[in-house]
Amino acid sequence: MSITQEPLLRFGLADVEVRSQVRKYQGFFALDEYQFRHKLYAGGYSKVLTREVFERGNAVGLLPYDPKNDTVVLIEQFRAGALQSKTGPWQLELIAGMFSENEVPQDVAIREAKEEADIDLAPENVIKVMDYLSSAGGMTECIHLYCACVDSENISGVFGLESEGEDILVHVISRKNADKMLAEGKILNAATIITLQWLALNIDKFKSNWK
Numbered sequence: 086m087s088i089t090q091e092p093l094l095r096f097g098l099a100d101v102e103v104r105s106q107v108r109k110y111q112g113f114f115a116l117d118e119y120q121f122r123h124k125l126y127a128g129g130y131s132k133v134l135t136r137e138v139f140e141r142g143n144a145v146g147l148l149p150y151d152p153k154n155d156t157v158v159l160i161e162q163f164r165a166g167a168l169q170s171k172t173g174p175w176q177l178e179l180i181a182g183m184f185s186e187n188e189v190p191q192d193v194a195i196r197e198a199k200e201e202a203d204i205d206l207a208p209e210n211v212i213k214v215m216d217y218l219s220s221a222g223g224m225t226e227c228i229h230l231y232c233a234c235v236d237s238e239n240i241s242g243v244f245g246l247e248s249e250g251e252d253i254l255v256h257v258i259s260r261k262n263a264d265k266m267l268a269e270g271k272i273l274n275a276a277t278i279i280t281l282q283w284l285a286l287n288i289d290k291f292k293s294n295w296k
Contacts, residue, residue, distance in 0.1 A: 100124040104133060111156050115140040127191070138223040146179035146230045147211075149204060150260070150284060151237035157263050157284070158192045159277070160201055161254040170273060172238035173206040177266070178274045179230075180204075190229035192262055198233065201244050202255045210234045212291075219275070230280050232291070260284070 103121045110116040112266045117138050122130045149158035161178050167174045182197035184190075191211055197248055198204040214230035245251025268270050284291065 088144055094221055095126065096167075102130070107284060109137065113274050115267060126284065130264060137223065139220075139226075140184050141169075141226050143190075143227045143229065144181055144183050145190050145197065146181040146228055147194040147198055148179050148277075148280040148284065149198065149202070149206075149233045149235040149237070149240075150232055150291065151235055152259075155260050156237045156257050157260050157281070158202060158204070158235065158237060159256050159258065159263065161256060162245070164251060167273070172271060176274055177272050177277065179277045179280060181276065193229075193241050194231045194233070199250070201253050203231075203244055204235060204240060204241060204259065205234070214280055217279065228276050230276060230283070232280060232284060234291075260288075 101121055101123045105118075106110045106263055107118045108115060109118050110134055117140050119138055120133055120134050121136075124131045125131055150156070151158075158180070160180055161177055163174050164176045164178075165174065168177050169175075180194075180197050180201045182193055182200070188196075192245055193207060193215075194211055195206045195208065198206050211231050211233045214232055216227055216229050216246060218224075219226040219228055240257050243252065243254050247255035250254075263281055263286060267278060272278060272281070
């Protein structure tokens, strides 16, 4: 069997010609209309294409994990985008939040942990998981995922910023129960699914690092 030696990502930003970018809607989120053309694998360029792109900024997701008790911290809150989902609009998720101007991802993770679960995190206890694009076919959002080592003994309560309409319930549950809920389709949030699966794959290394 022969394996191709051609690059897996043949093109880059230099191979896209953006003709225009026009803001079509600005509310809590924004919608831009792009006109562009790009290089084709067979040679030459595509016709000029028009695409609407959802602009909501970038975000951070954080999974606090207690290696001593083998528990994770998840939050529950209302999500309008889940009104038609099989589980309903109250979703189990990571602690998460959007960027403010000039913030770096780890700082957002630490800030949101305090705002949404009253957890104080030291930077050295926050571990990068990965970055991913939410839906690159029509959205610019990049999610930065983190896991943090915590003591979950006294974590509980209802938090969130009233000015942003947040009503957030904090749950501390066993990691095995979280994995069970994942297998049963009771957790539908992509960032939460990815980070719980990452933790399952890296659990031995994680625990050894925090002995």
